[in-house]
Amino acid sequence: MQRNLYGPEGFFTSPGPGPAGHFRTSAHASPAFGGAIATLVSRVDTALGQPNRLDVVDYGGGQGELLTSVLAALPEDVAARVRPVVTELAPRPAGLVDGIEWTATLPDDIVGVVIATELLDNVPIDVVEVDDVGAVRYVLVDAGGEERLGPEVEPADAAWLDRWWPLDEAPPGTRAEIGAPRDAVWAGTVGALRRGLALAVDYGHLREGRPAFGTLTGFRDGRQVLPVPDCTRDLTAHVAFDSVAAAGTAAAGVPARLSSQRDSLRALGIGGERPPLALAYRDPQGYLQALAQAGAGAELTDPAGLGGHYWLLQPVGLDPATL
Numbered sequence: 001m002q003r004n005l006y007g008p009e010g011f012f013t014s015p016g017p018g019p020a021g022h023f024r025t026s027a028h029a030s031p032a033f034g035g036a037i038a039t040l041v042s043r044v045d046t047a048l049g050q051p052n053r054l055d056v057v058d059y060g061g062g063q064g065e066l067l068t069s070v071l072a073a074l075p076e077d078v079a080a081r082v083r084p085v086v087t088e089l090a091p092r093p094a095g096l097v098d099g100i101e102w103t104a105t106l107p108d109d110i111v112g113v114v115i116a117t118e119l120l121d122n123v124p125i126d127v128v129e130v131d132d133v134g135a136v137r138y139v140l141v142d143a144g145g146e147e148r149l150g151p152e153v154e155p156a157d158a159a160w161l162d163r164w165w166p167l168d169e170a171p172p173g174t175r176a177e178i179g180a181p182r183d184a185v186w187a188g189t190v191g192a193l194r195r196g197l198a199l200a201v202d203y204g205h206l207r208e209g210r211p212a213f214g215t216l217t218g219f220r221d222g223r224q225v226l227p228v229p230d231c232t233r234d235l236t237a238h239v240a241f242d243s244v245a246a247a248g249t250a251a252a253g254v255p256a257r258l259s260s261q262r263d264s265l266r267a268l269g270i271g272g273e274r275p276p277l278a279l280a281y282r283d284p285q286g287y288l289q290a291l292a293q294a295g296a297g298a299e300l301t302d303p304a305g306l307g308g309h310y311w312l313l314q315p316v317g318l319d320p321a322t323l
Contacts, residue, residue, distance in 0.1 A: 001124035004229035006089055011234055012122070013089050034069025036268040037199075040323070041070060041113050044197045045078050047322040048111065054081045055112030055196070059189060060119035061086035063093045064100055067115075071097070083112075110193045116186075117201040120244065121236045123182045127216055128153055128161070130174045136167055139175070145228035156180070164243040165210050175214040179240035183247035186314075190251040195317035198248065201261065204239035204310045211238075241310045248314040257320055261309035 005011050045054050058067040064086050071084055085101040092102040106114075127139040131149055136158070140150040153161065157178050161167055165176040190198050205211065218225040220233035227235050245256040299305065313323065 001229060001235050004231050004233075004235050005122055005124065007231065009231045011231055014231070015091070031069050031073070032270055033265075034066055035073040036265050036270045037066070037115060038070045038073035039268045040197075040199070041082075042075060042078055043323050044113050044318070045081075047318050048195060050078075050081070051111055052081060053083050053111065054078065055083050055085065055107070055110045055114075057085045057087060057107060057110060057112070057114045059087045059106060059114055059116040060122070061088050061115075062090075064088075064096045064102075066117060067100060068097060070115075071100075106189065106192050108192045110196060112196045114189055114193060114196070114198045115201075116189060116199065119202070120182045120186065120200055120239045121202050121204075122234070123185050124235075125181055125237055126157065126178045127214060127237075128157070128167075128176050128178060130167055130170045130172050132172045134172070136161065136176075141229060143228075143230055145226060145230070153178075160243075164207060164240055170212075174212055176210070177214050177216060177237045177240075179243045182239055183243055186244045186312075187247040187251040190248045190314050190316060193252075193316040196315075197318065197323065198314040198316070200239075200244065200312040200314075201309050202239045202241075203308065204241040204244075206242045207240075210240075239310070241312060245312055245314075248312065252314055252316045254315050254318075254320070257313045257315075259311050259313075260303070261311055262303055264311040 003010065006013055041054075041056055045051075048054070056067065056070065058064070058070075061067055067084055067086055071079060071082065074082065083101070084097075084099060085103060085107060086096075087103050087106050089104055096102070128136050129139050129149060131137050136153050138150040138153060139147055141147045157180065160178055160180045160183075161176060164179065167174060167176055186198075186200065189200075203215075205215075215238040216227050216235065217237070218227040218233040218235055225233055227233075229235060241258060245258050248256045313320070315323065
């Protein structure tokens with residue numbers, strides 16, 4: 001998975017259209033998403049006392065689409081103090097706004113906001129399976145997609161499974177995805193913040209609802225495909241968000257807040273309600289604009305689609321109530 005996504009010829013590191021050419025995320029769906037993130041950034045700015053430099057870091061920022069949208073939606077007085085950074089392994093795309101920094105590694109000593117939208121699902125993980133005698137073994141795969149069971153899980157992975165994805169009485173063929181690498185990435189992300197907020201947005205699940213056969217899949221050219229690690233497709237697996245939240249809480253010493261994208265966006269002023277029909281008679285153009293905004297909001301908050309994402313907010317040195 002590491003080689004497929006981030007190797008020399010990896011899906012995310014090779015020249016091309018980037019993620020937007022293969023699948024649709026909230027950042028690509030509508031500028032309204034960037035506007036909602038801008039509202040959150042403004043709240044963090046206020047909670048921080050409007051520092052002279054406000055870091056806004058898009059971790060795994062693709063082609064910089066989301067950060068560009070956020071900057072366009074920020075109030076001028078906030079935007080004037082923002083240091084915008086995209087952290088991404090792919091080369092800097094042509095045409096990106098000159099003022100946006102492009103780095104391969106996450107900056108440290110951040111004061112502001114780190115945004116990680118659909119990053120954690122692409123942090124490589126191991127898949128394990130219960131064999132015919134009840135032992136939990138790693139699933140090994142070659143570049144052509146052929147699978148076989150390998151050795152039994154190592155003690156550290158077994159400990160993670162016992163806590164977050166127990167397989168003690170699972171029948172043969174049951175699979176799990178070991179989320180410890182995602183926990184470590186998120187703990188490191190939170191650790192890079194001196195003061196501010198880390199936000200992760202992704203598909204995921206909780207301990208009481210783990211899928212029996214895992215979630216690993218592939219995407220290419222807008223379609224879901226088999227997860228063959230041939231470097232031509234995205235490989236992704238849903239995030240064990242309770243485990244990630246615990247890692248962030250431990251790193252920050254402050255409880256994380258977990259909610260759905262639907263609820264989070266509604267709290268930031270994004271909904272999907274149709275405008276009143278009377279507006280069409282008073283202001284036809286305004287009605288059409290409001291209708292388009294409602295459509296975008298409906299897509300972003302649809303619980304069967306993008307609205308089903310989790311939002312994990314991890315404050316560092318901030319009162320969560322101020323957000």
